[in-house]
Amino acid sequence: MRLSDVIGQLNDDNPLPKYQQLSRAIQRAIERGALPAHDALPAERDIAADMAVSRITVRKALDGLVELGLLARRQGAGTFVAARVEKPLSRLSSFTEDMAGRGWKARSEWLDRVQGVITPEESLNLGLGPGTPVHRLTRIRYADDTPMALETSIIPAQALPDIENVGPSLYTALEKTGNRPVRALQRLRAVVFTREQAASLGVEEGDPGLLIERRGFLANGATVEITRSYYRGDSYDFVAELHA
Ligand code: 16G
Numbered sequence: 001m002r003l004s005d006v007i008g009q010l011n012d013d014n015p016l017p018k019y020q021q022l023s024r025a026i027q028r029a030i031e032r033g034a035l036p037a038h039d040a041l042p043a044e045r046d047i048a049a050d051m052a053v054s055r056i057t058v059r060k061a062l063d064g065l066v067e068l069g070l071l072a073r074r075q076g077a078g079t080f081v082a083a084r085v086e087k088p089l090s091r092l093s094s095f096t097e098d099m100a101g102r103g104w105k106a107r108s109e110w111l112d113r114v115q116g117v118i119t120p121e122e123s124l125n126l127g128l129g130p131g132t133p134v135h136r137l138t139r140i141r142y143a144d145d146t147p148m149a150l151e152t153s154i155i156p157a158q159a160l161p162d163i164e165n166v167g168p169s170l171y172t173a174l175e176k177t178g179n180r181p182v183r184a185l186q187r188l189r190a191v192v193f194t195r196e197q198a199a200s201l202g203v204e205e206g207d208p209g210l211l212i213e214r215r216g217f218l219a220n221g222a223t224v225e226i227t228r229s230y231y232r233g234d235s236y237d238f239v240a241e242l243h244a
Pocket of ligand 1: 095169172212
């Protein structure tokens with residue numbers, strides 16, 4: 001891909017500094033969908049040659065867009081159009097549904113799928129007796145090929161008897177057994193990623209992230225999930241509508 005085919009050439013008569021012209025042109029192309037999410041930009045030296053500017057100008061333009069969250073750099077892989085997702089906080093939707101709503105395909109890499117018994121702390125949280133069997137499911141959640149979140153769910157075993165056949169969507173599996181949550185409480189907290197978390201998500205150790213803990217309930221008030229999702233800080237905007 002040649003960037004000039006998408007954004008045209010810069011105008012020498014424009015009084016704005018070249019790096020600003022370049023970053024604005026790229027921003028407009030992202031906003032009108034001409035540079036779709038996940039697309040890789042050409043290497044900086046190729047952009048410089050193509051747009052007839054210096055590499056420093058290119059770097060400065062791209063740095064600004066990375067800071068705005070419109071572009072993302074991945075070590076060794078280059079610069080990509082960031083895949084930011086705007087997620088309304090009031091809808092009790094699943095990751096699979098959230099991604100499908102944006103035309104992306106949700107995919108998971110399973111890290112863990114084990115049966116155990118509830119810990120004393122979970123027992124209080126889940127409102128289930130000590131020793132109750134639970135499933136612990138840990139997945140890296142991808143949108144197309146981009147890792148978005150690292151997610152661990154604790155589900156009472158009786159809500160999901162056939163753990164081997166959960167399939168790609170936990171909520172679809174819970175729906176089939178009549179146990180999809182109808183209400184949830186969520187808590188959000190800023191975190192910095194540990195080395196292990198960062199490696200799973202393709203970011204750097206110490207990068208910022210968002211921990212969302214969701215506790216989902218059935219219509220009868222029983223807790224049916226406790227999920228901790230670690231979202232990449234550069235990929236999610238949580239949006240809430242407020243009423244006076
Ligand atoms: C979302 C939920 C999570 C739920 C999962 C089910 C948030 C913060 N969390 O990630 O609680 O378990 O969706 O997704 O939105 P699935 O049906 O695609 O497996």
